[in-house]
Amino acid sequence: MMKNTHWTDYWVKGYVTSLPEDFKSNYDGELLDFWRNAFSKVPKNARVLDICTGNGAVALLAQEYSDEKNNHWKIDAIDLAEINPKEVLYKNHTKVETSLINFIGGCSIEDYSVNENDKYDFITSQYGVEYCDLPKAVFNISKILKDGRKIGIVSHSPESDMLKNMIRENKDYGLINRLGFFEIIKSFAKGNDSVKSFKLKIMRLTNALTTRNVNSPLINDIVTNLYIIGNMPTKQLFLNRKKLKEYSESLNNAQLRMRDMLQVSKKISDKSGFVDIFQRNSLKLIEDGVINYKNKHHAGDYYIFEKQE
């Protein structure tokens, strides 16, 4: 299984959720209500697993709930990316004690295994399982879940506003790719281009982007940065080559994450196919529906499956 470096690069920055503009300190509103309602049916002393956890957003909600109700849950949280929430969350998330959660990075749900006695009472997945090799992941989830216990899922929705934004962003990335943004910066960072020629290319690129007048937050942000880069004194520009490379790599990783999300949304556009994979693995659909955030924003679809004996 390939390591998810574009996600590792994201989590190391200390974001709590994968949608920091909408959910900075953690999921709230109707998303939080969904999870708290699901948690209310999980017994005391349960073993809980959050899959595709990222920096542990849902694991943190579970820990908070368990602390509040004195439930003494034992919470594990895994992700394929190399994660270290205990280190990176200290600035953003002080409310919940991360030290009790067992975070496991570099671990795919398809390959994760536990002893018979350590099987789970509840598994959670927020914008998670749909990123995996679904048939293999669901097969394994069914193996590590106790009979009669449940998995709660909030998935991206093929009809969501987020998807519309992603389609838009994908076009923006397409544009900067076509105009050679990544190549221009890579070549300068490698020392293959003089400052003079680099500045000329940056100027042309800025012009090409502004004349297109695409009115997108992503392109506006890039244009602002290109303007600063293009007007930097020669010496300063030369000294900042490493930072430029990091900027370009971080944009490229954002592009890869966005493509991941886009592919995932397409993958789950066949909802009944999605549900079938679970039902074929002894996971019976108990509840499903739509999560409308603040009654206006389609934030995702939810599902609860129960493991049959």
Ligand SMILES: C[S@@+](CC[C@H](N)C(=O)[O-])C[C@H]1O[C@@H](n2cnc3c(N)ncnc32)[C@H](O)[C@@H]1O
């Ligand atoms: C959109 S993020 C969601 C993270 C978190 N649940 C949240 O809501 O903030 C998807 C996560 O799935 C992880 N992932 C992708 N494939 C995986 C796999 N096969 N096994 C475990 N984690 C995986 C990625 O590394 C990424 O951190």
